[in-house]
Every structure is written in C-alpha cells, then in structure tokens.
Amino acid sequence: QVQLVESGGGLVQAGDSLRLSCAASLRTFSNYAMGWFRQAPGKEREFVAAVSWPGGGTRYADAVKGRFSISRDNAKNTVYLQMNSLKPEDTAGYYCAANYLGLATLNLNEYEYWGQGTQVTVSS
Numbered sequence: 503q504v505q506l507v508e509s510g511g512g513l514v515q516a517g518d519s520l521r522l523s524c525a526a527s528l529r530t531f532s533n534y535a536m537g538w539f540r541q542a543p544g545k546e547r548e549f550v551a552a553v554s555w556p557g558g559g560t561r562y563a564d565a566v567k568g569r570f571s572i573s574r575d576n577a578k579n580t581v582y583l584q585m586n587s588l589k590p591e592d593t594a595g596y597y598c599a600a601n602y603l604g605l606a607t608l609n610l611n612e613y614e615y616w617g618q619g620t621q622v623t624v625s626s
Contacts (some may be wrong), residue, residue: 503504503527504526504527504528504600504615505526505527505615505617506524506526506527506598506599506600506618506619507522507524507525507526507617507618508522508523508597508598508606508614508619508620509521509522509524509525509620510522510597510616510620511620511621511622511626512621512622512623512625513623514582514588514622514623514625515590515624515625515626516588516589516590516624516626517587518588519584519585519586519587519588520581520582520585520588520604520623521583521585522578522582522583522585522596522598522622523580523581523582523595524536524538524580524581524583524598524617525578525579525580526578526579526580526581526598526600526615527579527600528600528615531554531576531579532576532598532604533555533602533603534552534555534597534601534603534604535550535552535553535554535555535600535601535604535605535606535607536572536574536581536598536600536601536607537549537550537551537552537553537590537598537599537600537601537607537608537610537613538551538552538572538581538583538596538597538598538599539596539597539598539599539610539617539623540572540592540594540595540596540597540622541594541595542593542594542595546561547564547597548552548561548611549561549563549569549609549610550555550566550570550583550596551563551566551570551572551583552560552572552601552607552608553572553573553574553581554604554605554606555603555604555605558574558605558607559605559606560572561606561608562601562624563608566585566592567589569585569586569587569588570583570584570585570586571583571584571586572584572618581598583596583598585605585622588622588624589624590624590625590626591624592622592624593623593624594621594622595619595620595621595622596617596619596620596622597616597618598616598617599613599614599615599616599617600614600615600616601613601614602614602615616625
C-alpha cells in the first residue's frame, strides 16, 4: 500500500520559514517525479513545485519562485519543500504527490498518489 505522509506544517508569521517533508512508501521512489500542491479554503488545488525522476529537474509556480525550493533524498524516500519569506497568501493545505516515470509536471491529473496534506498558516 502506497503512502505519502506530509509533515512540517504549522502557524508562522509573515517572513518566516518552514520546511515541509513528505515521506513516501514507494518501492522505487527514485522513479517517481514528486510534486507539491496547495489548496486554500474555497479555492482549487494549485501547483507549487515539482522535481522530476531522472535528473532532478525542478519546476515552480510563479507565485513561489525565488522563495520556495524543492529537493529530494532518494536514500530516504523523502521530498522536501523549503519555504522562505512566507506570505499570508501562502496559507493553505499543502499536499505532496507522486508521478511514476514522470517529469516535473504542474498537471495534478498526472499524479497517481497523494498524501493527506499538512496545514500551513501564515499570519500577517
């Protein structure tokens, strides 16, 4: 049974940093592109960042470019999202997702597995 478990969310002030982690129980984790998405109340789930499986190429949403950084540790079956200079508009539930043999796509329909999410709240 595949599980993706996010952690690291919390309540922070604007300008602070957080690092989210997603531990995956995937037998061949290195063969999956991994993505982070977020969903605020009343809004659709949106792409945040992704890292591809072969060479670790990355992709970011314009709203987080320069502030967020995605990375992966294949030895630990874990993907990270380092979030710096957080803004109130970053407040959302953050979800990680896995896409077998995929590239760093922003299309959420291409991800086969999803975690339950971790809440990030940024106060002004």
